[in-house]
Amino acid sequence: VNYYLKNIQTKAHLNAFVEVYTDSALEQAALVDEKIASGKAGRLAGMVIGIKDVLCYQNHEVNASSKILEGFESQFTATAVQRLIDEDAIIIGRLNCDEFGMGSSNENSIHGKTLNAADESRVPGGSSGGSAVAVQANLCTVSLGTDTGGSVRQPAAFTGLVGIKPTYSRVSRWGLIAYASSFDTIGVFSRNVPDNALVMQIMAGPDDFDSTASRKPVPAFSELLHFEKRVKIAYLKETIESPALQPEIKTNTLAILDKLKQEGHQVDEVNFPLLKYILPTYYILTTAEASSNLSRFDGVKYGYRTPNAHNLESMYKMTRSEGFGEEVKRRIMLGTFVLSASYYDAYFTKAQKVRRLIKEFTEDLLSKYDYIIMPTTPSTAFKFGEHSDDPVAMYLEDLYTVQASVSGVPSLSIPNGVDESGLPIGLQIMANSFKEAELYAFANYLT
Ligand code: GLN
Numbered sequence: 001v002n003y004y005l006k007n008i009q010t011k012a013h014l015n016a017f018v019e020v021y022t023d024s025a026l027e028q029a030a031l032v033d034e035k036i037a038s039g040k041a042g043r044l045a046g047m048v049i050g051i052k053d054v055l056c057y058q059n060h061e062v063n064a065s066s067k068i069l070e071g072f073e074s075q076f077t078a079t080a081v082q083r084l085i086d087e088d089a090i091i092i093g094r095l096n097c098d099e100f101g102m103g104s105s106n107e108n109s110i111h112g113k114t115l116n117a118a119d120e121s122r123v124p125g126g127s128s129g130g131s132a133v134a135v136q137a138n139l140c141t142v143s144l145g146t147d148t149g150g151s152v153r154q155p156a157a158f159t160g161l162v163g164i165k166p167t168y169s170r171v172s173r174w175g176l177i178a179y180a181s182s183f184d185t186i187g188v189f190s191r192n193v194p195d196n197a198l199v200m201q202i203m204a205g206p207d208d209f210d211s212t213a214s215r216k217p218v219p220a221f222s223e224l225l226h227f228e229k230r231v232k233i234a235y236l237k238e239t240i241e242s243p244a245l246q247p248e249i250k251t252n253t254l255a256i257l258d259k260l261k262q263e264g265h266q267v268d269e270v271n272f273p274l275l276k277y278i279l280p281t282y283y284i285l286t287t288a289e290a291s292s293n294l295s296r297f298d299g300v301k302y303g304y305r306t307p308n309a310h311n312l313e314s315m316y317k318m319t320r321s322e323g324f325g326e327e328v329k330r331r332i333m334l335g336t337f338v339l340s341a342s343y344y345d346a347y348f349t350k351a352q353k354v355r356r357l358i359k360e361f362t363e364d365l366l367s368k369y370d371y372i373i374m375p376t377t378p379s380t381a382f383k384f385g386e387h388s389d390d391p392v393a394m395y396l397e398d399l400y401t402v403q404a405s406v407s408g409v410p411s412l413s414i415p416n417g418v419d420e421s422g423l424p425i426g427l428q429i430m431a432n433s434f435k436e437a438e439l440y441a442f443a444n445y446l447t
Pocket of ligand 1: 100101102103104126127146147148149150151152179286398
């Protein structure tokens with residue numbers, strides 16, 4: 001803990017941590033030491049973990065990087081976090097992110113931007129940018145992020161880490177501040193596959209506080225990392241041939257596919273005609289869900305309340321106008337529009353139908369192949385401000401990550417070399433729902 005506390009201090013300019021729990025982390029560490037001495041330590045004894053600023057931790061502030069939650073303290077702890085604490089992990093602090101998880105660059109945060117430690121003029125990715133940089137810059141051993149449409153995998157790719165989005169429902173969402181409830185997942189950042197697998201196996205599983213959490217048993221992922229079979233791999237022609245793809249990422253992705261072929265695995269090119277519908281589907285459905293989820297922040301129940309109101313109506317209006325950032329407001333407006341009576345069928349219902357088609361295509365493909373491989377991102381980490389004036393350009397960053405989110409299947413990003421400027425490249429692997437064990441074993445083989 002002292003080692004990490006020192007690093008956090010010397011690398012404070014990266015702005016990964018929003019709050020460091022110095023005292024409680026040291027106290028917890030002393031307790032764990034005692035447990036280790038008496039042979040009663042849990043499976044994560046001494047593992048130092050940072051958590052994204054959207055996960056509730058009892059008696060600690062949580063803001064979702066938004067002004068609207070300024071000063072809000074949680075009365076309970078998220079199930080995912082509690083399970084880590086129960087196994088003697090040490091929670092060292094709260095990590096920066098895009099407001100309510102909305103963004104791909106960590107530029108939309110009331111706490112300011114987080115810098116990528118590989119090149120400080122570049123974004124760390126988002127929305128879990130702080131969680132990525134905390135592990136990248138050695139400020140904690142692993143961190144928790146959330147992934148609704150790529151927010152763990154994309155920053156993992158930009159910072160050279162292993163990042164997983166589990167199957168939707170694998171990890172309880174109790175205590176996670178909602179963005180888009182039918183997409184939201186809690187994921188893990190780590191330097192290697194075994195750490196990631198261990199943390200995931202402890203967090204995952206049924207939870208009485210979240211009725212959508214799957215009751216399926218959770219295999220011991222970290223004990224199933226051995227891999228020696230021959231597998232079938234698909235890659236999607238349209239993802240590799242997309243003009244948006246940076247040439248070095250294409251080269252490195254094709255190189256891995258080639259290597260796998262040479263090692264005796266079956267590697268097939270498959271057509272994916274739905275690629276162009278994925279982002280619109282994702283952004284229609286997530287903004288719809290967000291506009292509904294974020295209606296609870298009204299100045300009455302949580303955090304910030306405007307000091308300028310003159311009646312109840314203006315209190316709601318001014319609190320929300322002053323409390324939400326630009327991107328969040330854009331999404332509330334978009335979501336409200338696609339849910340409005342006259343446009344509901346044209347946008348929301350239609351997008352749900354397309355979601356079903358994408359899900360069926362993906363699941364069908366993953367019943368014939370063990371894995372789908374593709375780049376995690378179309379480019380490596382971009383410069384601050386590069387997409388700030390163009391929301392659509394920013395949304396395009398999520399081109400490759402949203403398929404798994406729309407389909408609910410697990411997906412993982414691992415490092416796959418660097419580009420000409422030395423920036424990390426990510427490789428994305430998807431497997432069918434609840435096949436995290438297979439995903440980890442394959443990722444372990446590739447890293
Ligand atoms: N960049 C995507 C978005 O803004 C993904 C965010 C996420 O996964 N939380 O919606």
